[in-house]
Amino acid sequence: MSMDTPVSVLLVDDDALIRAGLRAILSSDPGIVIAGEAENGVRAIELAARLDPSVILMDIRMPQLDGLGAMEAILGQVPETKVLVLTTFGEEEYIDRAMSGGACGFMLKSSGPEELLGAIHAVAEGAAALSPRIARRVIDKVRGIDTAAQARARALVHGLTVREREVLALVGQSLSNAEIAARLVLTEATVKGHMTAILLKLGARNRVEAALIAYQGGIVTPRRR
DSSP, X not given: OOTTSOEEEEEEOSOHXXXXXXXXXXXXXXXXXXXEEESSHHHHHHHHHHHOOSEEEEOSOXXXXXXXXXXXXXXXXXXXXXXXXXXXXXXXXXXXXHHHHTOSEEEETTSOHHHHHHHHHHHHTTOOEEOHHHHHHHHHHHHTOOHHHHHHHHHHHHTSOHHHHHHHHHHTTTOOHXXXXXXXXXXXXXXXXXXXHHHHHHTOSSHHHHHHHHHHTTSSOOOOO
16 A cells, blocks of 8 residues: 555444544544444445455444454455454453454554554554554463464474564564565565465464464564563
8 A cells, every 4th residue: 555545444333422433533644534434244344345445443242243243254255354353342252253353453442542543554554453452462372372382383483484584573573564674675565475475374364363473483572561
Protein backbone atom coordinates (compact mmCIF):
# COMPACT_ATOMS: atom_id res chain seq x y z
CA MET A 1 0.00 0.00 0.00
CA SER A 2 1.27 3.45 -0.93
CA MET A 3 2.06 5.82 1.91
CA ASP A 4 -0.29 8.33 0.19
CA THR A 5 -3.20 5.90 -0.02
CA PRO A 6 -5.60 6.14 2.95
CA VAL A 7 -6.27 2.96 4.90
CA SER A 8 -9.87 1.91 4.27
CA VAL A 9 -11.47 0.32 7.33
CA LEU A 10 -14.61 -1.75 7.71
CA LEU A 11 -16.07 -1.35 11.22
CA VAL A 12 -17.84 -4.43 12.56
CA ASP A 13 -19.64 -4.17 15.92
CA ASP A 14 -23.21 -4.86 17.00
CA ASP A 15 -23.27 -1.87 19.39
CA ALA A 16 -24.23 1.35 17.59
CA LEU A 17 -22.67 3.49 20.33
CA ILE A 18 -19.36 1.61 20.04
CA ARG A 19 -19.41 2.07 16.28
CA ALA A 20 -20.06 5.79 16.75
CA GLY A 21 -17.09 6.07 19.11
CA LEU A 22 -14.83 4.16 16.74
CA ARG A 23 -16.06 6.29 13.86
CA ALA A 24 -15.07 9.44 15.75
CA ILE A 25 -11.62 8.08 16.57
CA LEU A 26 -10.91 6.89 13.03
CA SER A 27 -12.24 10.10 11.50
CA SER A 28 -9.63 12.06 13.45
CA ASP A 29 -6.89 10.41 11.36
CA PRO A 30 -6.59 11.81 7.79
CA GLY A 31 -4.78 8.62 6.78
CA ILE A 32 -7.86 6.48 7.45
CA VAL A 33 -11.21 6.31 5.65
CA ILE A 34 -14.22 4.33 6.84
CA ALA A 35 -15.29 2.04 4.02
CA GLY A 36 -18.43 0.83 5.75
CA GLU A 37 -20.02 -0.51 8.93
CA ALA A 38 -21.60 -3.84 9.82
CA GLU A 39 -23.65 -4.78 12.88
CA ASN A 40 -23.07 -8.55 12.72
CA GLY A 41 -20.83 -11.19 11.19
CA VAL A 42 -23.17 -12.04 8.32
CA ARG A 43 -23.25 -8.42 7.18
CA ALA A 44 -19.47 -8.20 7.65
CA ILE A 45 -18.90 -11.06 5.20
CA GLU A 46 -21.14 -9.36 2.63
CA LEU A 47 -19.46 -5.94 2.96
CA ALA A 48 -15.93 -7.37 3.04
CA ALA A 49 -16.53 -9.00 -0.35
CA ARG A 50 -18.09 -5.87 -1.84
CA LEU A 51 -15.90 -3.12 -0.34
CA ASP A 52 -12.50 -4.86 -0.19
CA PRO A 53 -11.29 -2.81 2.82
CA SER A 54 -7.61 -2.51 3.76
CA VAL A 55 -8.39 -3.55 7.35
CA ILE A 56 -11.45 -5.05 9.05
CA LEU A 57 -11.86 -3.89 12.65
CA MET A 58 -13.79 -6.87 14.01
CA ASP A 59 -15.75 -7.24 17.27
CA ILE A 60 -16.08 -10.75 18.69
CA ARG A 61 -19.45 -11.18 20.39
CA MET A 62 -22.27 -10.40 17.96
CA PRO A 63 -25.66 -11.91 17.07
CA GLN A 64 -26.26 -14.28 14.13
CA LEU A 65 -22.53 -14.93 13.58
CA ASP A 66 -19.73 -13.88 15.92
CA GLY A 67 -16.69 -11.95 14.75
CA LEU A 68 -14.31 -14.90 14.79
CA GLY A 69 -16.69 -16.99 12.70
CA ALA A 70 -17.05 -14.09 10.26
CA MET A 71 -13.26 -13.67 10.15
CA GLU A 72 -12.75 -17.34 9.33
CA ALA A 73 -15.34 -17.14 6.54
CA ILE A 74 -13.81 -13.97 5.09
CA LEU A 75 -10.27 -15.35 5.20
CA GLY A 76 -11.51 -18.55 3.61
CA GLN A 77 -12.66 -16.49 0.62
CA VAL A 78 -9.91 -13.85 0.57
CA PRO A 79 -6.88 -15.11 2.59
CA GLU A 80 -4.95 -11.84 2.24
CA THR A 81 -7.63 -9.84 4.08
CA LYS A 82 -6.24 -8.11 7.18
CA VAL A 83 -8.42 -8.51 10.27
CA LEU A 84 -7.76 -6.63 13.49
CA VAL A 85 -9.85 -8.13 16.28
CA LEU A 86 -11.25 -5.59 18.76
CA THR A 87 -13.05 -6.72 21.91
CA THR A 88 -13.69 -5.98 25.57
CA PHE A 89 -12.90 -9.58 26.41
CA GLY A 90 -9.32 -10.67 27.06
CA GLU A 91 -9.91 -14.36 27.82
CA GLU A 92 -7.28 -16.66 26.37
CA GLU A 93 -9.89 -18.69 24.47
CA TYR A 94 -10.59 -15.66 22.28
CA ILE A 95 -6.92 -14.79 21.87
CA ASP A 96 -6.04 -18.35 20.83
CA ARG A 97 -8.92 -18.63 18.39
CA ALA A 98 -8.22 -15.21 16.88
CA MET A 99 -4.54 -16.04 16.38
CA SER A 100 -5.12 -19.52 14.98
CA GLY A 101 -7.97 -18.20 12.83
CA GLY A 102 -5.68 -15.80 10.99
CA ALA A 103 -6.11 -12.45 12.75
CA CYS A 104 -3.33 -9.92 12.11
CA GLY A 105 -3.79 -8.38 15.53
CA PHE A 106 -5.82 -8.35 18.72
CA MET A 107 -6.71 -5.11 20.49
CA LEU A 108 -8.86 -4.46 23.55
CA LYS A 109 -11.56 -1.79 23.46
CA SER A 110 -9.88 -0.27 26.49
CA SER A 111 -6.92 0.64 24.26
CA GLY A 112 -6.28 4.37 23.83
CA PRO A 113 -7.18 6.12 20.56
CA GLU A 114 -3.55 6.56 19.51
CA GLU A 115 -2.80 2.91 20.25
CA LEU A 116 -5.78 1.80 18.15
CA LEU A 117 -4.91 4.09 15.23
CA GLY A 118 -1.31 2.90 15.35
CA ALA A 119 -2.46 -0.72 15.28
CA ILE A 120 -4.65 -0.11 12.22
CA HIS A 121 -1.77 1.49 10.32
CA ALA A 122 0.62 -1.27 11.42
CA VAL A 123 -1.69 -4.02 10.21
CA ALA A 124 -2.35 -2.19 6.93
CA GLU A 125 1.41 -1.95 6.36
CA GLY A 126 1.92 -5.66 6.95
CA ALA A 127 2.93 -5.74 10.62
CA ALA A 128 1.31 -7.62 13.48
CA ALA A 129 -0.45 -5.67 16.24
CA LEU A 130 -1.16 -6.77 19.81
CA SER A 131 -2.29 -4.55 22.64
CA PRO A 132 0.24 -4.54 25.52
CA ARG A 133 -2.07 -6.62 27.74
CA ILE A 134 -2.55 -9.23 25.03
CA ALA A 135 1.14 -9.23 24.14
CA ARG A 136 2.04 -9.97 27.78
CA ARG A 137 -0.38 -12.91 27.85
CA VAL A 138 1.02 -14.30 24.60
CA ILE A 139 4.61 -13.92 25.79
CA ASP A 140 3.79 -15.53 29.14
CA LYS A 141 2.24 -18.42 27.24
CA VAL A 142 5.33 -18.74 25.05
CA ARG A 143 7.50 -18.94 28.17
CA GLY A 144 5.39 -21.83 29.38
CA ILE A 145 5.21 -23.91 26.19
CA ASP A 146 6.32 -27.51 26.32
CA THR A 147 9.71 -28.73 25.15
CA ALA A 148 8.26 -30.54 22.12
CA ALA A 149 6.70 -27.31 20.82
CA GLN A 150 9.96 -25.46 21.33
CA ALA A 151 11.88 -28.18 19.49
CA ARG A 152 9.45 -28.03 16.58
CA ALA A 153 9.77 -24.25 16.38
CA ARG A 154 13.58 -24.45 16.46
CA ALA A 155 13.51 -27.03 13.67
CA LEU A 156 11.30 -24.79 11.55
CA VAL A 157 13.53 -21.79 12.17
CA HIS A 158 16.62 -23.86 11.35
CA GLY A 159 15.11 -24.54 7.93
CA LEU A 160 15.22 -20.84 7.06
CA THR A 161 18.11 -19.11 5.34
CA VAL A 162 20.24 -16.66 7.31
CA ARG A 163 18.49 -13.71 5.68
CA GLU A 164 15.06 -15.21 6.33
CA ARG A 165 15.95 -15.61 10.01
CA GLU A 166 16.99 -11.95 10.11
CA VAL A 167 13.65 -10.94 8.61
CA LEU A 168 11.73 -13.22 10.98
CA ALA A 169 13.51 -11.73 14.01
CA LEU A 170 12.30 -8.28 12.95
CA VAL A 171 8.80 -9.60 12.35
CA GLY A 172 8.93 -10.81 15.94
CA GLN A 173 9.66 -7.23 16.96
CA SER A 174 6.44 -6.15 15.14
CA LEU A 175 8.24 -4.27 12.35
CA SER A 176 6.43 -3.70 9.05
CA ASN A 177 7.88 -4.66 5.67
CA ALA A 178 8.95 -1.06 5.08
CA GLU A 179 10.70 -0.91 8.45
CA ILE A 180 12.42 -4.25 7.87
CA ALA A 181 13.55 -3.09 4.43
CA ALA A 182 15.08 0.06 5.93
CA ARG A 183 16.75 -1.88 8.76
CA LEU A 184 18.31 -4.49 6.45
CA VAL A 185 18.92 -2.13 3.52
CA LEU A 186 16.68 -4.11 1.17
CA THR A 187 13.86 -3.19 -1.16
CA GLU A 188 10.35 -3.66 0.19
CA ALA A 189 9.66 -6.08 -2.68
CA THR A 190 12.61 -8.21 -1.54
CA VAL A 191 11.26 -8.29 2.02
CA LYS A 192 7.84 -9.34 0.73
CA GLY A 193 9.53 -12.16 -1.16
CA HIS A 194 11.31 -13.29 1.99
CA MET A 195 8.04 -13.11 3.95
CA THR A 196 6.28 -15.33 1.41
CA ALA A 197 9.05 -17.91 1.73
CA ILE A 198 9.10 -17.64 5.54
CA LEU A 199 5.35 -18.18 5.92
CA LEU A 200 5.50 -21.14 3.56
CA LYS A 201 8.44 -22.80 5.35
CA LEU A 202 6.97 -22.19 8.81
CA GLY A 203 3.48 -23.25 7.82
CA ALA A 204 2.24 -19.97 9.30
CA ARG A 205 -0.94 -18.29 8.07
CA ASN A 206 0.22 -14.77 8.85
CA ARG A 207 2.80 -12.59 10.60
CA VAL A 208 1.29 -13.12 14.05
CA GLU A 209 1.83 -16.88 13.83
CA ALA A 210 5.31 -16.31 12.38
CA ALA A 211 6.14 -13.97 15.26
CA LEU A 212 5.05 -16.58 17.81
CA ILE A 213 7.28 -19.17 16.13
CA ALA A 214 10.12 -16.63 16.30
CA TYR A 215 9.62 -16.44 20.09
CA GLN A 216 9.25 -20.21 20.45
CA GLY A 217 12.28 -20.87 18.28
CA GLY A 218 14.46 -18.51 20.28
CA ILE A 219 15.04 -15.92 17.53
CA VAL A 220 13.31 -13.25 19.63
CA THR A 221 13.65 -13.23 23.40
CA PRO A 222 10.59 -12.00 25.34
CA ARG A 223 11.46 -9.05 27.54
CA ARG A 224 10.57 -9.57 31.18
CA ARG A 225 8.70 -6.86 33.02
